[in-house]
Amino acid sequence: MAGERAVAESVFELLMFEAFRVAREAPGGDGGEDGASAEARRMEVKGRIEAMGFDVGYRKVERSATEKLLGRHPLELIKFICKDLWLALFQKQADRLQTNHRGMFVLNDGNFTWLKRLGHRTDEKSVAMAEHILDFACGILRGALTNLGLSTAVYAEIKELPGVSFTVKVK
Amino acid sequence: MLRAVSVIGPRNEPLFFRRFLNGEPGGAEDAPDLRYHFMCHSALDVLEERKRGNQKALDMFQGLLCPMEEYLVYAYLTNTQLKVLAILEDAEITVEESVLALMRAVHTAIQRHVMNPFSRLGEPITSPRFAADVARAVATYNDHDAEGAASAAYVAIGEANLNAGYDDDTFL
Numbered sequence: 001m002a003g004e005r006a007v008a009e010s011v012f013e014l015l016m017f018e019a020f021r022v023a024r025e026a027p028g029g030d031g032g033e034d035g036a037s038a039e040a041r042r043m044e045v046k047g048r049i050e051a052m053g054f055d056v057g058y059r060k061v062e063r064s065a066t067e068k069l070l071g072r073h074p075l076e077l078i079k080f081i082c083k084d085l086w087l088a089l090f091q092k093q094a095d096r097l098q099t100n101h102r103g104m105f106v107l108n109d110g111n112f113t114w115l116k117r118l119g120h121r122t123d124e125k126s127v128a129m130a131e132h133i134l135d136f137a138c139g140i141l142r143g144a145l146t147n148l149g150l151s152t153a154v155y156a157e158i159k160e161l162p163g164v165s166f167t168v169k170v171k
Numbered sequence: 172m173l174r175a176v177s178v179i180g181p182r183n184e185p186l187f188f189r190r191f192l193n194g195e196p197g198g199a200e201d202a203p204d205l206r207y208h209f210m211c212h213s214a215l216d217v218l219e220e221r222k223r224g225n226q227k228a229l230d231m232f233q234g235l236l237c238p239m240e241e242y243l244v245y246a247y248l249t250n251t252q253l254k255v256l257a258i259l260e261d262a263e264i265t266v267e268e269s270v271l272a273l274m275r276a277v278h279t280a281i282q283r284h285v286m287n288p289f290s291r292l293g294e295p296i297t298s299p300r301f302a303a304d305v306a307r308a309v310a311t312y313n314d315h316d317a318e319g320a321a322s323a324a325y326v327a328i329g330e331a332n333l334n335a336g337y338d339d340d341t342f343l
Binding site for chain 1: 281
């Protein structure tokens with residue numbers, strides 16, 4: 001489309017990984033060697049990455065949700081996320097949506113774009129990277145939903161690389 | 172003639188307001204500003220009623236909300252709970268497509284502002300670029316408005332001539 005600017009996917013991925021590295025290595029608290037502090041540190045990094053994602057998702061949805069007015073029902077908003085937002089972020093739609101019709105939604109993506117570089121590696125670094133990627137993605141979903149008017153808690157689980165399942169709980 | 176544009180947030184907090192005097196951003200007198208603020212608030216009430224009533228009104232452009240004294244208030248709603256209000260002078264002819272075009276332009280300006288990662292979310296919009304985008308949209312609207320009114324006037328005169336029995340080359 002004329003006027004739309006594009007960036008190579010690899011450039012985006014490099015930026016994302018670098019952002020994670022900064023989040024990990026930024027000074028904060030007193031990182032000791034014992035288990036308790038390490039855990040606290042891990043949570044801090046997780047929080048930072050999720051917050052980054054929140055900001056991205058919040059802003060992105062302003063740009064994405066402009067075709068037509070969506071209904072106020074959570075299901076319709078989540079469907080929008082699964083189709084339009086997923087397409088904008090991951091160049092594909094989510095594969096499956098499940099709900100218990102009581103405020104809980106499970107979004108399945110059997111081939112999560114951002115995990116494809118990790119292959120099926122299970123070394124420590126890859127696992128940590130996968131966690132960062134998912135924290136970031138959860139933040140994005142939470143930010144997008146917040147701007148659409150839904151207060152939620154979002155968490156993700158790797159089902160079988162590269163498949164991911166995102167659970168959204170509407171508060 | 173467009174008199175004011177306002178952007179209001181999800182909790183009905185004002186994010187942006189600009190008065191326009193003859194197409195230019197307006198002066199500093201408070202009293203006229205308050206009138207417009209009051210009109211915006213009343214318009215929001217009408218919007219609330221509409222929302223509660225008809226869940227099926229699935230258009231961002233809400234159209235004419237209500238006439239208020241000698242003004243008309245139009246509203247536009249986004250999926251992110253933002254409202255754009257435009258206060259127009261009541262004229263005989265108001266072209267709704269032009270108002271819609273204006274609303275879309277303001278919406279695009281909002282998107283641009285929000286996509287800037289340095290803009291502060293949830294806070295009033297102080298970006299000069301945003302103000303410029305809105306001013307440009309208003310100028311475009313006023314141009315079309317003037318054209319529309321002028322050409323409509325010619326058509327009206329022409330028809331009056333025909334009805335009076337003159338052929339339409341006669342000038343009145």
